[in-house]
Amino acid sequence: MRGPSLPPRAKPDLASYDTILIFTSGGKDSLCCLLHLLERGVDRRRIELHHHEVDGRGAWFMDWPVTGAYVAATAAAFGLPLYRSWRVGGFEREMLRRDAATAPVLFETPLGLAQAGGAGRLGTRLAFPQISADPSVRWCSPALKIDVGAAVIRNQDRFLGQRLLVVTGERAEESPARARYATFEPHGTDTRGGRRRPRHVDHWRPVHGWSTACVWDTVGRHGVRPHPAYELGWARLSCMSCIFGTAAQWATIRLIAPEVFERIARYEELFGRTIQRARSIRDLAALGRPYQAAIDNPGLVALALGDSWPLPIRGSPEDWVMPAGAFAERSGPT
Numbered sequence: 001m002r003g004p005s006l007p008p009r010a011k012p013d014l015a016s017y018d019t020i021l022i023f024t025s026g027g028k029d030s031l032c033c034l035l036h037l038l039e040r041g042v043d044r045r046r047i048e049l050h051h052h053e054v055d056g057r058g059a060w061f062m063d064w065p066v067t068g069a070y071v072a073a074t075a076a077a078f079g080l081p082l083y084r085s086w087r088v089g090g091f092e093r094e095m096l097r098r099d100a101a102t103a104p105v106l107f108e109t110p111l112g113l114a115q116a117g118g119a120g121r122l123g124t125r126l127a128f129p130q131i132s133a134d135p136s137v138r139w140c141s142p143a144l145k146i147d148v149g150a151a152v153i154r155n156q157d158r159f160l161g162q163r164l165l166v167v168t169g170e171r172a173e174e175s176p177a178r179a180r181y182a183t184f185e186p187h188g189t190d191t192r193g194g195r196r197r198p199r200h201v202d203h204w205r206p207v208h209g210w211s212t213a214c215v216w217d218t219v220g221r222h223g224v225r226p227h228p229a230y231e232l233g234w235a236r237l238s239c240m241s242c243i244f245g246t247a248a249q250w251a252t253i254r255l256i257a258p259e260v261f262e263r264i265a266r267y268e269e270l271f272g273r274t275i276q277r278a279r280s281i282r283d284l285a286a287l288g289r290p291y292q293a294a295i296d297n298p299g300l301v302a303l304a305l306g307d308s309w310p311l312p313i314r315g316s317p318e319d320w321v322m323p324a325g326a327f328a329e330r331s332g333p334t
């Protein structure tokens with residue numbers, strides 16, 4: 001049951017929540033949410049980081065392989081617990097669903113690994129998500145992130161009777177659809193006032209009105225090393241092979257990760273339907289020029305495509321360097 005809508009300019013009373021869950025992609029915006037909470041003096045014992053793994057621990061397909069290790073290193077650097085969650089088989093399994101139910105969600109808890117779902121209606125996808133702001137056709141965001149996050153909250157008794165604040169990093173500047181998001185509202189898992197499994201869950205987007213410059217200024221002020229995708233030229237940290245990728249991004253993926261590029265291109269041919277309606281990724285890559293930062297930095301490419309994070313996360317703000325992609329072409333989920 002959803003709670004009442006909140007006044008449009010309402011802001012959370014941060015001291016009133018038992019637990020603050022930051023849903024982090026590993027990108028600059030969710031990192032900024034964390035830094036903002038710490039700057040506002042929130043007790044870090046009430047903060048948890050949650051990360052949804054898009055490839056669902058299956059074969060490498062869409063995401064940057066290093067993202068999980070980078071997020072874990074960030075959590076360790078700030079002394080915060082990290083709970084990972086994923087839909088089994090991730091993007092590729094969901095895409096290849098044929099007369100099958102969507103896979104269950106696995107998620108880490110303080111008591112170990114737990115499972116939810118997996119017994120839904122049978123259905124068939126056999127297609128990439130559509131390029132759209134409508135999540136009912138752009139199925140990757142709900143299936144692999146939004147519904148996974150909701151399952152994490154709905155299926156843990158430790159949250160019953162609690163006041164929870166879910167914090168995410170969407171910003172109005174990213175797209176007209178995101179500009180319409182509320183900054184503060186009841187979360188989809190809110191059951192306040194209900195008699196069965198009551199929990200008060202609010203959703204706050206603290207950086208919704210922030211500019212890109214303001215976000216990078218905050219990251220630099222704290223001397224936090226960003227995800228290497230930014231240093232390779234990407235302006236946003238979404239999946240490496242995000243369906244919204246530009247020609248330059250597909251050209252870069254073809255250069256640095258040719259096997260993954262080929263697998264995706266072959267799926268386009270198999271489905272008879274390309275990711276972006278007008279062009280296949282082969283055509284897009286042919287039109288684009290790989291990011292120079294990726295050409296120039298094979299060590300960074302190896303870091304981004306590896307599954308470990310051997311570097312410090314926090315350094316001196318004086319030594320912090322703005323990444324090559326900080327203000328590059330915009331692309332990514334709308």
Ligand code: SF4
Nearest residue numbers: 140238239242243333
């Ligand atoms: S980052 Fe792109 S491909 Fe990945 S889930 Fe979001 S919209 Fe889909």
